[in-house]
Structures are given as C-alpha cells and as structure tokens.
Amino acid sequence: xxxxxxxxxxxxGDPPPFLLPILEAGAAAPSSHNSQPWLFxxxxxxxxxxxxxxxxxxxxxxxxxxxxxxxxxxALQNMRVALRAAGWTDEIEIxxxxxxxxxxxxxxxxxxxxxxxxxxALAGAIELRRTVRSRFEPEVPPFPLVERLLESxxxxxxxxxxxxxxxxxxxxxxxxxxxxTQMQLKSFRRELAAWMxxxxxxxxxxxxxxxxxxxxxxxxxxxxxVRTFDLGKSQAARDEELVLHSPxxxxxxxxxxxxTSWMHAGMALERVLLELAAEGWFASFLNQAVEVGLLRGDxxxxxxxxxxxxxxVLRVGRATPGKAPPRRDVxxxxxxx
Ligand SMILES: Cc1cc2nc3c(=O)[nH]c(=O)nc-3n(C[C@H](O)[C@H](O)[C@H](O)COP(=O)(O)O)c2cc1C
Numbered sequence: 626x627x628x629x630x631x632x633x634x635x636x637x638g639d640p641p642p643f644l645l646p647i648l649e650a651g652a653a654a655p656s657s658h659n660s661q662p663w664l665f666x667x668x669x670x671x672x673x674x675x676x677x678x679x680x681x682x683x684x685x686x687x688x689x690x691x692x693x694x695x696x697x698x699x700a701l702q703n704m705r706v707a708l709r710a711a712g713w714t715d716e717i718e719i720x721x722x723x724x725x726x727x728x729x730x731x732x733x734x735x736x737x738x739x740x741x742x743x744x745x746a747l748a749g750a751i752e753l754r755r756t757v758r759s760r761f762e763p764e765v766p767p768f769p770l771v772e773r774l775l776e777s778x779x780x781x782x783x784x785x786x787x788x789x790x791x792x793x794x795x796x797x798x799x800x801x802x803x804x805x806t807q808m809q810l811k812s813f814r815r816e817l818a819a820w821m822x823x824x825x826x827x828x829x830x831x832x833x834x835x836x837x838x839x840x841x842x843x844x845x846x847x848x849x850x851v852r853t854f855d856l857g858k859s860q861a862a863r864d865e866e867l868v869l870h871s872p873x874x875x876x877x878x879x880x881x882x883x884x885t886s887w888m889h890a891g892m893a894l895e896r897v898l899l900e901l902a903a904e905g906w907f908a909s910f911l912n913q914a915v916e917v918g919l920l921r922g923d924x925x926x927x928x929x930x931x932x933x934x935x936x937x938v939l940r941v942g943r944a945t946p947g948k949a950p951p952r953r954d955v956x957x958x959x960x961x962x
Pocket of ligand 1: 653654655656657658659660692693695696699754755756757758831832909910911912913949950
C-alpha cells in the first residue's frame with residue numbers, strides 16, 4: 626500500500642495544507658528560554674528540513690549552541706510523531722551541519738501506514754506537554770513508565786539515568802553551585818532578562834512571567850530585578866529544595882558531545898517529555914550543572930557515566946499545568962525557496 630507523499634504535493638508554492646499541522650507540531654517543541662531557534666524548509670519532494678536559526682542563539686548560557694541543537698532535535702521529534710499519527714511512515718537523516726549551512730536534519734514522509742494507539746497518544750501529548758516550574762505533588766511515577774522512558778531514550782541513541790535517593794544531596798549541591806556561578810555573571814542575567822516577558826506581552830517568543838509563577842507586577846519588573854541583582858543565593862536555595870523533594874530526577878546524556886549527539890539528545894528529550902505528558906506527568910529543567918562546564922564532569926561521575934556527556938537534567942512529577950507560553954507563527958519559521 627504505497628502512496629508516496631509526492632502525489633499529495635502541489636508542484637510549487639506554499640507548504641501543502643496537510644503538512645501545516647506537522648510544522649505546527651515542530652513549533653510546539655520546548656526550547657531554551659523559548660527561543661524557538663529552528664527554521665523549516667519544505668522541499669519539492671515533500672520532505673521537511675530542520676535548520677538551526679543561529680540568530681536565536683544564547684551566547685552566554687549556550688556558547689556552543691548545544692542547547693540550540695537539542696531544541697531543534699525536540700522539534701524534529703514532534704514532527705516525526707505528528708507525521709506518524711497522521712498516517713505516514715517516516716525516515717530521518719541527521720545532517721548536523723551546524724557550523725556550515727545550518728542544515729541539521731531531514732524528515733522524509735514515506736508510505737501511508739495505520740498509526741498505532743501509542744503513536745496517536747504521543748501525538749496527542751504534543752499540546753499537553755509543557756514545562757512546569759512549580760513544586761510537584763509527592764506521587765512517584767510508576768516503574769513501568771520509567772522503564773518505557775529508559776527504552777525510548779535508548780532508541781534515540783542516548784542514555785537516561787535515574788538519580789538514586791542517596792545521590793540527591795550531591796545533585797542538589799551541583800545544581801546550587803551552578804545557580805550561584807551563573808547568576809553572579811552580569812552577562813548571564815542580562816541574557817536571561819532579555820527573554821523574560823510581562824504576562825500580557827504580545828511577543829511570540831520568550832518566557833512570560835506566568836510560566837515562572839509571577840503575577841502581573843512581578844512579571845513586569847522581573848526582567849529589571851534579574852538584570853540588576855545577583856539572586857544566585859536564593860535561586861540556589863530554591864533549586865536545592867526542588868532537587869531534594871522531586872518525585873523523580875533524571876539525567877539524559879550521550880556518549881559523544883557533538884551536533885549529531887545533540888540532535889539525538891533533543892529527540893530523546895522530547896520522547897521522554899511526550900511519554901510523560903501522555904500519562905499526565907510533567908517535567909522541569911535543572912540544567913545548571915551541565916551548562917557550567919566545570920560541574921559537568923562531576924555530574925557525569927555522579928550518574929556513573931564518567932566518560933559520557935550529560936545533556937539535560939529533569940525533575941518529574943504531577944502538577945496542574947498553567948497556560949502554555951506563546952509560539953511564533955509557522956510562516957515565520959519557514960525558509961522560502
Ligand atoms: C535544551 C533546553 C534547555 C532548557 N533549559 C531550561 C532551564 O535551564 N530552566 C528552565 O526553567 N527551563 C528550561 N527549558 C525549558 C524552556 O524554557 C521551555 O521549553 C520554553 O520556555 C517553552 O515552554 P514550554 O516547554 O512550556 O513549551 C529548557 C528547554 C530546552 C529544550
């Protein structure tokens with residue numbers, strides 16, 4: 626039953642309407658500071674290329690564009706999940722030409738297929754998933770779900786480690802040290818503040834105050850406060866608390882540390898987040914000990930991967946999710962011919 630996607634394509638012009646929901650799924654992916662650092666190009670054959678939008682990089686917190694590429698990997702995963710749920714098989718080629726053309730990957734739709742229940746559930750989770758920064762309820766994710774996360778990540782050429790209770794304190798120390806190191810840097814605070822938005826901002830990127838639990842006033846003055854004062858001590862105390870009391874803590878990593886591995890890490894990350902969201906679980910990021918180079922080796926050792934590369938630290942739990950932060954229109958993410 627082959628029904629090549631090319632038979633559904635106009636010869637030229639805008640992306641065909643049936644690809645729009647796939648591109649929108651890509652746009653819904655998480656990204657550091659909600660920078661949405663991706664561009665999409667629809668080829669004449671109906672493939673979707675993912676490109677890095679370097680102009681949306683975060684030079685202070687992410688000088689190598691590692692998190693930028695991870696975000697693009699997450700967008701690619703969302704598009705693959707949406708494509709499969711829409712009834713197409715897929716083929717993915719990782720290009721990872723970060724320093725050259727910026728072309729990171731190509732997603733090519735294949736033959737028609739009947740989506741499985743799991744594929745449909747994962748696609749449904751794309752709009753349910755969001756970063757929840759509040760404290761989670763104490764309920765711990767069941768073991769079969771954690772097992773599924775471990776298997777999913779392996780399929781994406783990455784590894785996932787669960788932080789044991791005895792290691793929580795050490796992780797808390799690393800995260801707290803990361804907070805203090807980052808926040809004492811004026812350039813870090815300036816960059817973070819530049820992506821913080823008042824709650825009623827019309828901007829379609831960045832982080833509105835409500836995603837950090839801020840009311841009207843705090844969302845308006847938050848960027849000034851962050852830019853001006855070193856809040857590292859209080860931030861560290863808050864994050865250490867979160868580490869000590871999170872129902873589940875995960876570290877996702879790779880065996881190498883290059884753009885290809887970062888794309889895989891992004892795909893693995895989004896798989897984890899979608900598997901969780903499909904079952905009503907949410908996650909939040911605690912990446913400080915990865916972002917601060919001097920702490921990354923200690924984190925690798927803590928999770929038993931001294932020669933590996935931690936990429937993302939997540940805490941997981943149940944919560945009531947708030948409103949989703951905005952996204953730019955897909956039109957603004959397209960590379961036109
Ligand atoms: C690679 C990556 C790194 C991130 N790092 C952090 C982080 O250190 N702290 C944090 O609170 N959120 C972090 N986030 C979450 C983003 O801020 C979030 O995805 C974005 O604001 C969009 O919100 P959403 O996930 O609810 O759609 C990260 C996301 C990605 C993909």
